[in-house]
Amino acid sequence: MRLTKEETEMLEGKYGYPVQKSMEILVGLGECYGADKMIPVTSAHILADWTVHRKAGALFVEEMAEKGGKCVIHTDDNPWSLGPWAWKDKGIPEEFANWQLKIHNAHVKMGVFVCHTCTPYYIGNVPRKGEHVAWSESSAVPVANSILGARTNREGGGASLAAALTGRVANYGFHLDQNRYGNLKILVTAKLNGSHDYGTLGYFIGRVAPDGIPVLVGIPSSVPTESLVQMGASAASSGSVAHYHIVGVTPEAPTEEAAFGPKKAKDWQTFEFGEKELRETEELLSPATSREVELVVFGCPHASIGEIREITQLLSGKRLKSGVELWIWTSQIVRAYAEIMGYLDIIEASGARIVCETCVVSAPEGYLKKRGIKTVATNSAKISHYIKTAQDVMPYCGSTERCVEAATSGIWR
Ligand code: F3S
Numbered sequence: 001m002r003l004t005k006e007e008t009e010m011l012e013g014k015y016g017y018p019v020q021k022s023m024e025i026l027v028g029l030g031e032c033y034g035a036d037k038m039i040p041v042t043s044a045h046i047l048a049d050w051t052v053h054r055k056a057g058a059l060f061v062e063e064m065a066e067k068g069g070k071c072v073i074h075t076d077d078n079p080w081s082l083g084p085w086a087w088k089d090k091g092i093p094e095e096f097a098n099w100q101l102k103i104h105n106a107h108v109k110m111g112v113f114v115c116h117t118c119t120p121y122y123i124g125n126v127p128r129k130g131e132h133v134a135w136s137e138s139s140a141v142p143v144a145n146s147i148l149g150a151r152t153n154r155e156g157g158g159a160s161l162a163a164a165l166t167g168r169v170a171n172y173g174f175h176l177d178q179n180r181y182g183n184l185k186i187l188v189t190a191k192l193n194g195s196h197d198y199g200t201l202g203y204f205i206g207r208v209a210p211d212g213i214p215v216l217v218g219i220p221s222s223v224p225t226e227s228l229v230q231m232g233a234s235a236a237s238s239g240s241v242a243h244y245h246i247v248g249v250t251p252e253a254p255t256e257e258a259a260f261g262p263k264k265a266k267d268w269q270t271f272e273f274g275e276k277e278l279r280e281t282e283e284l285l286s287p288a289t290s291r292e293v294e295l296v297v298f299g300c301p302h303a304s305i306g307e308i309r310e311i312t313q314l315l316s317g318k319r320l321k322s323g324v325e326l327w328i329w330t331s332q333i334v335r336a337y338a339e340i341m342g343y344l345d346i347i348e349a350s351g352a353r354i355v356c357e358t359c360v361v362s363a364p365e366g367y368l369k370k371r372g373i374k375t376v377a378t379n380s381a382k383i384s385h386y387i388k389t390a391q392d393v394m395p396y397c398g399s400t401e402r403c404v405e406a407a408t409s410g411i412w413r
Helices: 005-012 017-032 050-066 094-110 140-148 157-166 194-208 225-238 256-260 275-284 305-315 332-340 343-349 381-391 400-409
Strands: 038-040 043-046 074-077 168-170 184-188 214-217 269-273 295-298 325-330 353-356 375-378 394-397
Touching: 005 017, 017 038, 017 050, 017 157, 017 168, 043 157, 050 094, 050 157, 140 225, 157 168, 184 194, 194 225, 194 269, 194 275, 194 381, 194 394, 194 400, 214 256, 225 381, 269 275, 295 400, 305 325, 305 332, 305 343, 305 400, 325 332, 332 343, 332 353, 343 353, 375 381, 375 400, 381 394
Parallel strands: 043 074, 184 214, 184 269, 295 325, 295 375, 325 353, 375 394
Antiparallel strands: 038 168
16 A cells, blocks of 8 residues: 555554554555555544443553544544433443443543434534545445445444544545446335335345445435435345435436446346335334334434424324333434424423433343333334344334324334
8 A cells, every 4th residue: 555654654653552553454454455545534433332342442442542542533423322311220230331431431532522423414424525534333324425425434443433543544445436336226116105114125225235336216306314314224234235326316326327337237137126025125124023012212323303303293292101112312412402492392291202322222231121121113124123133122113103103002003
């Protein structure tokens, strides 16, 4: 790899241990993937979750902070395993909380904006078309690549922190034009109503093309951002899709030809997503059998203010069924917005709550069971995919309206 004089000095230790260690990681990755050089990045989104970092990751983050590591670009972080709301909640072991707090404190010391959200783009981190960034969080990566037109690989915890401390990444993968063209087509013929259906489409895409770059045809250009967020999150759960094109929506795809670039029709396979595929995929996402629901969850990925407004309208004037909980996950900033708008009062009057900075997938193992929860309803395909293994509870996945109905009746219909 070709390094500039400054990058060589970083690698040799002139700027201290954290920068040197970070450059070692980035150069190692670059050599692995055949990068020719390093490139500057303008923002990093890094991991904060103890259940992902575990002890080795947490010690690495702490060491970087203790030895003087400082973020040189805008850096924000993903949800942590538990927010202040749950600090002393039942089922959270003290050791778990302490490790999580160590990661948080290290982030503060390094100058990370500790927003603890997987939707940083809803609170101001919005890179422009062509901008190179270093984002972790599988659901946020397709937002950067495919909705905003920025360029990022699906970074790991160590690599995204290394980028934050150096302002660099190696030039490979989605940073290069030739790796961003579509390589399969998804013909959408099903009628999609709302973001839950888009999440179902995403789940289908991840299954048929786990690491492909799909070009979607048949999606209206008026599709709401929240629906695309759901679609990308679920495609990155059933598969590892990090980039897609929607003709007329993705900044790089004004036409189908532009989306496929130099590739010819014979080079790609086409999959249809019709009513049959919609129904079949929906069934996969709802494996629960007991009709009784103890918990309803929204906000995976963390909810936008528009999604909270929709839930508020559905909850208005209603009460949750006794024994049923309803949580909406989001960032502190969006929660504050919901409070200003008067949504929070309506949500809390119904018995539901807005839960900030965290998500239940990263709660300690068995946490939901300890709360007496066996069956969960959600509008998120991503949660449905992960909650079975992360928390050993069974999910139903359906529209926001259907989930609110389950919260007020206690029954999934
Ligand atoms: Fe965000 Fe947790 Fe879902 S990190 S995307 S709310 S699994």
